[in-house]
Amino acid sequence: MGMTGRDDRVPGPVRSTWSQLRGALTLPRLALTSIIVNVLIVVTGGAVRLTDSGLGCPTFPSCGDGSLTPVSKFGAHGVIEFANRQLTFVVVAVVIATLVVAVLDGREVKLALLLAASIPAQALLGGLTVLTHLNPWLVSAHFLLSMAIIALAFVLWWRVRPKADDGEAADSIGFGSSMGISGVALLAVTAAVLAIGTVVTGAGPHAGDADTSGKVHRNGLDVGSMSQLHADVVMLLIGLTIGFALLARSAGASRVLQRAGWQLLAIELAQGLIGFVQYFTHIPAILVGIHMFGACLVWLAALNVWARTRTGLTVIGRSHHRQSLQRA
Numbered sequence: 548m549g550m551t552g553r554d555d556r557v558p559g560p561v562r563s564t565w566s567q568l569r570g571a572l573t574l575p576r577l578a579l580t581s582i583i584v585n586v587l588i589v590v591t592g593g594a595v596r597l598t599d600s601g602l603g604c605p606t607f608p609s610c611g612d613g614s615l616t617p618v619s620k621f622g623a624h625g626v627i628e629f630a631n632r633q634l635t636f637v638v639v640a641v642v643i644a645t646l647v648v649a650v651l652d653g654r655e656v657k658l659a660l661l662l663a664a665s666i667p668a669q670a671l672l673g674g675l676t677v678l679t680h681l682n683p684w685l686v687s688a689h690f691l692l693s694m695a696i697i698a699l700a701f702v703l704w705w706r707v708r709p710k711a712d713d714g715e716a717a718d719s720i721g722f723g724s725s726m727g728i729s730g731v732a733l734l735a736v737t738a739a740v741l742a743i744g745t746v747v748t749g750a751g752p753h754a755g756d757a758d759t760s761g762k763v764h765r766n767g768l769d770v771g772s773m774s775q776l777h778a779d780v781v782m783l784l785i786g787l788t789i790g791f792a793l794l795a796r797s798a799g800a801s802r803v804l805q806r807a808g809w810q811l812l813a814i815e816l817a818q819g820l821i822g823f824v825q826y827f828t829h830i831p832a833i834l835v836g837i838h839m840f841g842a843c844l845v846w847l848a849a850l851n852v853w854a855r856t857r858t859g860l861t862v863i864g865r866s867h868h869r870q871s872l873q874r875a
Contacts, residue, residue, distance in 0.1 A: 572644060572648055573648070574645070574648050574649055574652055574654060574655070574707045575704060575707050575708045575709060577641065577644055577645040577648055578645060578700060578703045578704035578707055578708075579704050579708075580641050580645075581638075581641050581642055581645055581662065581700040581703070581704070582697060582700040582701055582704060582847070584634075584637055584638045584641050585638060585693060585696050585697050585700055586697060586840070586843045586847075587634065588631070588634050588635065588638055588693070589690070589693050589697075589839060589840075589843055590836070590839060590840050590843075591630070591631045591634055592631055592689075592690075592693070593835070593836050593839040593840075594627065594631070594836060595627055595628050595631045596686070597832040597833075597835055597836055598623075598624065598627055598832070599624065600623075600624035600625075600627040600628045601628065601676075601677070601681045601686075602624075602628075602677065602680065602681065603617065603621055603622075603623075603624030603625040603626070603627055603628030603629070604617060604621065604625055604628045604629055604632065604677070605621075605677070606677070606678070607673075607674035607675075607677045607678055608674060610625060610628075610629055610632075611625070616629060617629045632673075635666070635669075635670055635673075638666055639666050639667075642659075642662050642663045642666055643663060645659050645662065645663070645703070646659040646660060646662070646663045654706075654707055655703055655706055655707055658699065658702065658703050658706070659703060661699060662696070662699045662700055662703060665692075665695070665696045665699060666696070668692070669689070669692050669693065669696060672685065672688060672689050672692055673689055676689050683748075683749030683750075683765055683766040684749065684766060686745070686748075686749060687742075687745035687746065687748075687749055690741075690745050691741065691742060691745060694738075694741055694842075694843075694846055697843065697846060697847065698846070698850060701847060701850045701851075701854075702850075702854070705854045725794070725798075726794070726795065726798065726800065726804075726856045727856045727857060729787075729790075729791045729794060729856065730791075730852055730853040730854075730855070730856030730857065731853065731856075732787060733784070733787055733788060733791055733811070733849055733852055733853065734849050734850065734852075734853040736780065736783060736784045736787055737784060737845060737846060737849035739780055740777070740780050740781055740784055740845075741842055741845075741846060743773070743776055743777045743780055744777055744842060746766065746768065746773050746777075747770065747773045747774050747777050748835075749765065749766040749768070750765060750766050750767075750768040750769065750770040750773050751770045751830055752830055774826055777822075778822070778823075781815070781819055781822070784815060785812065785815050785816070785819065788808065788811050788812045788815060789812060791808050791852070792805065792808035792809050792812060795808050803855065804852075804855045804856070807848070807851050807852045807855050808852055810848055810851075811845070811848040811849055811851070811852050814841070814844050814845050814848045815845055815848075817841065818838065818841040818842065818844070818845050821834060821837055821838050821841055822838060825838060
């Protein structure tokens with residue numbers, strides 16, 4: 548849908564610019580960009596916390612002292628927190644552009660609308676987090692809502708992406724339902740790992756900042772016990788992923804699904820290694836930041852596996868072998 552019917556009344560340069568813009572701003576590209584900017588704001592949000600800048604702007608929506616921008620007394624912490632808030636406008640611009648193009652294309656409008664609505668909800672939750680002086684449970688909810696938004700953006704991208712000839716159009720056999728259950732189980736356990744990880748952070752040393760009285764808000768749980776629980780669930784996830792990868796291979800799943808399983812496992816192992824190193828090195832901020840980015844990658848890899856098991860078009864080996872024998 549575009550400039551049709553009255554194109555003769557539109558100046559040539561405008562038509563040309565519009566055509567070039569629409570050619571560049573395709574729905575798959577915008578959906579992918581939505582994923583990227585939402586991962587980016589998770590990373591910058593982590594930087595705010597790890598530099599103790601969570602209350603660099605102690606009020607919301609203003610930064611403080613009635614000013615929308617940080618004043619000198621807030622120092623570098625105010626600049627860091629303010630910069631993170633400004634990135635929200637980049638995210639808003641991307642998701643609004645995504646919604647507009649979805650409407651113009653007539654594709655996945657409801658999902659694009661839900662994605663757009665999630666951003667102000669996230670901003671309000673972020674503001675509430677500041678107003679409650681970084682309540683650790685709200686900080687956890689803030690992160691988990693970001694994971695939900697990333698999932699929304701991923702599903703949108705998955706639905707509108709160009710369908711490459713990478714094995715997705717393979718024949719389905721009876722084992723596909725088991726693969727689907729396995730994909731859901733992997734996604735659920737990954738979500739549990741992320742949720743428990745936020746509890747570990749809420750019990751740990753990186754509070755984000757102290758309030759005006761100097762109080763650091765923690766969730767009161769023992770960080771050692773929470774870390775052990777987190778590690779146990781991570782081990783469960785790794786075991787399930789190994790099982791899934793072997794199951795996909797034995798079931799004759801498409802190469803693309805098998806590869807997705809092994810990719811998830813590789814990212815989990817790297818993330819687990821970072822987690823162990825940061826724990827035994829007393830949780831240095833830089834490793835926590837890398838770990839947060841890794842959490843986004845694990846989540847995206849798990850979503851990729853889940854999405855591919857839901858197509859019903861992933862298991863091919865046995866049926867393909869039967870067809871080959873019949874033709875012979």
